[in-house]
Amino acid sequence: MGAMMKEALLHMLSENEGEFVSGQEISNKLNCSRTAIWKHISELRNSGYTIEAVQKRGYRLVTSPDLVTAEEVSLYTGNGTFGKKITYKSSVKSTQEIAHSLAREGAPEGSIVLADEQTGGRGRLGRAWQSPAGTGVWMSLILKPNIPLQKAPQLTLLIAVAASKAIEKVAGLEAEIKWPNDILIKGKKTAGILTELQAEADSIHSVIVGIGMNVNQQTEHFSDEIAQIATSLAIEGRQTYKRAEVIGVLLQEIETLYRQYLENGFGVIKLLWEARAFSLGKRITARSVTGSITGYAKGITEEGVLLLEDDRGQVHSIYSADIEIPSP
Amino acid sequence: MGAMMKEALLHMLSENEGEFVSGQEISNKLNCSRTAIWKHISELRNSGYTIEAVQKRGYRLVTSPDLVTAEEVSLYTGNGTFGKKITYKSSVKSTQEIAHSLAREGAPEGSIVLADEQTGGRGRLGRAWQSPAGTGVWMSLILKPNIPLQKAPQLTLLIAVAASKAIEKVAGLEAEIKWPNDILIKGKKTAGILTELQAEADSIHSVIVGIGMNVNQQTEHFSDEIAQIATSLAIEGRQTYKRAEVIGVLLQEIETLYRQYLENGFGVIKLLWEARAFSLGKRITARSVTGSITGYAKGITEEGVLLLEDDRGQVHSIYSADIEIPSP
Structure with a gap:
């Protein structure tokens, strides 16, 4: 109370x-x-x-301070249902872990977990995500879409579109998407999306969407190993932004696209995604544990699979890989 | 020690x-x-x-008593790696829950959880599975296949083939498979499979396969609500079976098919599945939350999706449903 x-x-x-x-x-x-x-x-x-x-x-x-507390964020979540239930912690290992627990306990769709700092933030494939205190948006969102498992990768692409739209809206910066889950500004990584599932083989219980967005970092916040490839809204926009507002805009963009998606399917999302795609039509290398393929990125399928045409004209379906632009 | x-x-x-x-x-x-x-x-x-x-x-x-303890089961697991790591509890809510925790903590592929009794055994779509003490096989198996998410439903079909083969081997009884996950003897349910995932949108961390098999139940073990539709190996085979042996045979059948599958893909599994399919070529009703469709079950796709041709000749892809044989 x-x-x-x-x-x-x-x-x-x-x-x-x-x-x-x-x-x-x-x-x-x-x-x-x-x-x-x-x-x-x-x-x-x-x-x-x-x-x-x-x-x-x-x-x-x-x-107002630049906080991501429930009180502060609730000022910006608007009329949607996403973000109505907020779990805030000043410092956590990973917001994903908390959101997984909440989802298992039956948390409703649209519930979010926010932290000022993550000490063990995770990216895709178990990689680390630097999440220093007071700088970025470290958020997990619980979704409960009634879609087949096969379509779950579409949600990563949907969230990527929403995140790039939110960046444009809040900071007026052009954001591009690198398949499957990186948001780039001027070729440098600004945000990442981690889509995790609690599912049966034929039905999804919950999707836990992790979003890490670099907002107010300055270059010195990044470790040496990522300083050349990472950026933030503040670095690119030359001003700081209210993280709570970024979160509010992001949630509204996600909810709008998500409702459209559930109603009308992936078609519109696919077009929006392709319009923002960094790697489409470019010569890229897709690197995975099983090897790497270089060729032209032709597009994505209805399932969110990347199509890559190699030099012999063979088209490969890429389900999971890291994309690199080879040096000329 | x-x-x-x-x-x-x-x-x-x-x-x-x-x-x-x-x-x-x-x-x-x-x-x-x-x-x-x-x-x-x-x-x-x-x-x-x-x-x-x-x-x-x-x-x-x-x-020897009919136990499913680690000591007893290890007598029957043979030379495979599945079942080399056994967690046994006499009574648990659900072996799936324990296996999920073990998987999150990094348990190796092939680890299994066994219980003599489940007090809150779960079936597909959150349904209850009756698991009285001393009667059946209540097992969860951890798999870590390097396959795309889209192919996860294939594992349910693979396990169903292995379970029906194990029943044939142990009890000499003919077992049929009702899409996607029921094992029937003479049209009555003997076993069920629950395939749950810990996954990212583009990679599977762990598959937790729950298998419930009615082994030594007599008719009086079943509640009124399932007495007409459930059976056990003992009822059909008119003798009791050593549950530890059933588990050992089951694990060996699963491991053999699983290695084949990872090596050569779904093709052979699909043929084996279709040869045991109860509903293929029959007039069936597929009932789901979004409605029901009646028609002829034509087959399954490479992704394990059921193809159903309705009376106007339209073919529907069924991702998740309950199959019923309509009364004539």
Whole structure:
């Protein structure tokens, strides 16, 4: 109840940005005592919010910290159902692990897990994902689509389209997609998507979508090993962004595309994806545990499989691989 | 160490079935004291083994109980690698849950979980599976195939073929397969397969195969609601069977087919499956959450999808459904 009250109070102050809201008005609307309001104001201040308090005028929100707490993110999730249920932790090993547990316990579709920092963030194929505190969006989203298992890879492509649209909307930057799950700005990795499943062979229980997005990192945040290939919205856009707003826009983009997808199928998503595809029509190398194939990336199939035509004209279906642009 | 010693002792006695094995021989071979042997003999007797002990002649295994403990099952797993790592519990909610945890912790391929009783055994689509103590095989097997997600349903069909072959081998009974995962004897359900995945959208981490097989149930073991549609090896074969042997044969059949499958693909499995298919060429109704379709079952695709031709000649791809034979 306390958390909901604090959230409602923050909503009131945010809606009246820059204006004073009287203690009486808050007390009436939230049906709570002046003492309770004061307690929540103190907590918000402790979290980094600057709130002015003036006798007889009330409270005024001056600045908000760049937090990804449930209170802050709920200011930006709009009218959709995604992000209505938020689990926030300041530091976790991996938001995916928590989301997997929540999904097993029956968490509803659209539930999200957010962390300010991940100490063991994971990328595709068990790789590490650097997730330092206070810099990026480290989020896991629970979906429960009634689709056959065979179509699950389509969701990675859908999320990639949504993420690139969100970047364009928030930062005005052009984002490209490298099959299957990397979001690039000017050829450097800005975001990654990890789509994991809890499934039977013929039905999906839950899809746990992990999204890591570099938002406010500066170059010095990246380790040497990725400094040349990674970037962030702040580096490319030359300003910082409110992570909670990025999350809100991202969730709305995902939900819109997801509803379209469930209603009308993969067709539209495929077109949107291809329009943003970094590697299509280019000469690429697809490298996997079983070997590597170089050729032209012709397109993706209805199942989200990459089609690669080698130099002898043979077309290979690539289910899982790393894509590289070979040096000329 | 104690468990391994007990297992080794049981192996010695079983290999010399009906013959005495001297305490000296056991002591030499297992490198343990006479007192340790006596302790393990007592434990085996407590578990239900009848072991004769005669001065100067040694020990003789007279009868074995119908157990599915690691010691007992290891007598029947042969030279394969499946079943080399056994987790046994007398009573569990579900062997699948334990196997999922073990897989997440990195258990090797071929690890199995066995229980004498499941109190919350699960079938496909979250349905209950009756698993009373001392009657059936309630097993979960961990596989780690390097195959695309799209091919996972093939594994259900592979396991179904192996299970029907095991039934034929152990009990000489003809077993048929009802798509996708039921094993029938004379039209009644004897076994079911639940194939669950831990996966990314483009790679499988683990497949957890649950197999429930009714072995020694008599009609009175079945609840009223399934008494008309369920049967067991014992009911059909008019004798009881050693569950540990059923498990051993089943694991060997699975491993053989699985190696063939990884080497040569689904082609041979598809033929074996079709030869045992209960519903192919018959008029059936496929019922799912989205509706039902009646028509002729034409076959399965390379992906394990059921093809159903309706009365207007349209062929439907069935990914997930319950199959019924409509009353004429």
